[in-house]
Amino acid sequence: MQRKKDIKGLFRLILKQGQPNIYLFIFGIFVSLLSTFLSLQIPYRIKSLVDKMPSAFDLERLAILLILTLFTSVVSVLTLSVIGARVVKNIRIKAWDSVVNAKYSDVVQDTGESVASHIINDSELTENLVSEEFPQTLTSAITAVGAGVMMFWINAKLALTVFILLFTLIIIILPFSRKMTGISKNIQYNKANGISTLSRLKLSNMLFKVNNAQKYASNRGISSINALYDSDIKQLKYQSLFTPLVNVVLLMMVFIVIVVGKMEIQNHLLSAGGLTAFFLYLSQEISPFMQISKLAPTLAKTVGGSEQLYKYLSYAEEKPSSKRLIEPIKSIEFEDVCFSYPNNSKVVFDHINFKISSPLYISVIGQNGGGKSTILKMLEKLYKPDSGYIYINGKNLNDLDISSIRDNIIYITQHPLFFSGSIMENLTIGQQINESRVWNALSKVNLKKIVRQFPLKLETSIEEMSNAFSGGEMQRLAIARLFLQSKNVIFLDEVLSHLDPQNRITIKENIFQFAKSNNCLVIDITHDQKHLKSSDLVLNLDHLKQS
Missing domain, CATH: 1.20.1560.10 (ABC transporter type 1, transmembrane domain)
Known part of the structure; x- marks a missing residue:
């Protein structure tokens, strides 16, 4: 049978x-x-x-x-x-x-x-x-x-x-x-x-x-x-x-x-x-x-x-919703959110609550494995809470169209992500962006001079570049994407942790100025205590869990 x-x-x-x-x-x-x-x-x-x-x-x-x-x-x-x-x-x-x-x-x-x-x-x-x-x-x-x-x-x-x-x-x-x-x-x-x-x-x-x-x-x-x-x-x-x-x-x-x-x-x-x-x-x-x-x-x-x-x-697709998020993201709220990873009994969040508003530069701190990155993934609708509610601009996240949410968010991951293709393709990811803007973005992360030394410049394959670049330089290349997009929310998942002190200071300042000029809400996951001083708000995930 x-x-x-x-x-x-x-x-x-x-x-x-x-x-x-x-x-x-x-x-x-x-x-x-x-x-x-x-x-x-x-x-x-x-x-x-x-x-x-x-x-x-x-x-x-x-x-x-x-x-x-x-x-x-x-x-x-x-x-x-x-x-x-x-x-x-x-x-x-x-x-x-x-x-x-x-x-x-x-x-x-x-x-x-x-x-x-x-x-x-x-x-x-x-x-x-x-x-x-x-x-x-x-x-x-x-x-x-x-x-x-x-x-x-x-x-x-x-x-x-x-x-x-x-x-x-x-x-x-x-x-x-x-x-x-x-x-x-x-x-x-x-x-x-x-x-x-x-x-x-x-x-x-x-x-x-x-x-x-x-x-x-x-x-x-x-x-x-x-x-x-x-x-x-x-x-x-x-x-x-x-x-x-x-x-x-x-x-x-x-x-x-x-x-x-x-x-x-x-x-x-x-x-x-x-x-x-x-x-x-x-x-x-x-x-x-x-x-x-x-x-x-x-x-x-x-x-x-x-x-x-x-x-x-047989995989189920991410279903679009008719309820699109038209206005820029101004507020984010977690209400009694519980979450554990699929096929894993470990509880990540147990009735967590907080609310943040734009424009702010928010630093999120907490112990390793405490769910800091998970917050960003849940806001991107990569994961759904087991119970509780997440609101964006007062609207239930579950009711909002996925693409309309992601159209508002720039997400730079902890580990730089690249696909097979040129530097230009990896920075623009299918968008029509002229070269002058790309060179400007590379200058913001101190890579413009280095990339110009390659014979093919922006058309250099990412594989060739990864062999010549350090881990910190590849992370800076990933950060360059941030300066090519006009979105009003920026997610930074420990993106500065692998950089040398001088580049960390310079790039952090460039991100801060970019966010300020574009009225962006920035959520920066970090372990660097020095950078907390420049933040408008520090969200301690460990304290939220205890409360």
Whole structure:
């Protein structure tokens, strides 16, 4: 029952998410039927050539038939394969789009390497199934039906014998396909886990070297590789047993056809040309049947390997609301807010209350792990409170549209976040901002001179820059985004903690002046006691919890 459900789920994935072109599919099927009809004519023509002396006209017709069969076969397979490639592209796009637009709390546990691996690698199984196995199996099935009819027309006894053996082959195949489903799930999991583990170990290479822990890192990586190897070996064992069994049954089939065919000829129930044609039709029957038999384990592997794709596609999106926040954010209030992280029993907030108004420069302090960053994430609607209420301008945060809230907030995270692309792309993040403003923002964080030294300047890739920059310089680059946006609330999550004293003072002053000139409400999470003096208000989270 579960297997049927999994296969139905796979077909729903292909049809609903892949959205195949129906008209192109019908065309491909039509050409495939035409190719099958032509290919079934060939053994019949050869039968006539064997039973009588062929003329030049007969040979010409056979040659034309062969050429037309080849042409229509190529067109049908190419058409159906293109449909398959498009289906997989659509599935990948929708899976990625679902991950990007999913609720933060749903995807926060998924590592980037794991998601990338599942979307690209797991969908390769679907690509193979849709682009190759399905089209070839479809054309093979049509050929098998036509060849089977012709075999019964030539000699019913021989045909019946062949189909009994083919039925035996089906009984052999079914247990293998069931086993392959579970193995495939394990392989895809180990692949994603291996990519994630090795990527993280590589990023921490320096940590292992300075602690003389290369052996530990090596063993962790080898452990992931061995887990994948064990799964591969298990799969290979079943595949290596499957192929010889199928070949033995096919050899038995050929031997029986020869013996029975000889007896039929001796009894004048079959001609030599008829036996020749039967063998040709048998080859047309066996080849498609082998293709169809491959479909079962391939289908099982794809069902098992697509589990994570189903998960990504089922993510709930952050839903927009009709109640948009039109006016600038002037006040924020937490009323009896309780919160604990998903899948974690630790209570972060227990009936916390506070209210702040704009324009103010507010510093938030408190012990590590006390929920300072969580406050910012809740205001960005990345997390929802378990109970209690959050108000913005006196309106319930839950009722307000997410995008309209985020349009008002600049959020600079504790750990600088960058994506693959140029410096310009990482600073503007899809916005149309002219270069002069970008250079001005870089000057505010004392990076203008350094970036100008790169040959490609703003078009320098972020990967190249991260190799040349220190952690503090990368943080300053992230802070530069702040000066490119005209929003009235600024969230700073310990963004100055990794900077040297001189840059910390200069950049803090630039942020302060920027906030003042734009009437911004600033919430600055910090551990630096020196900076509290310049704040309009200090919010001590530990005291709020106690109260």
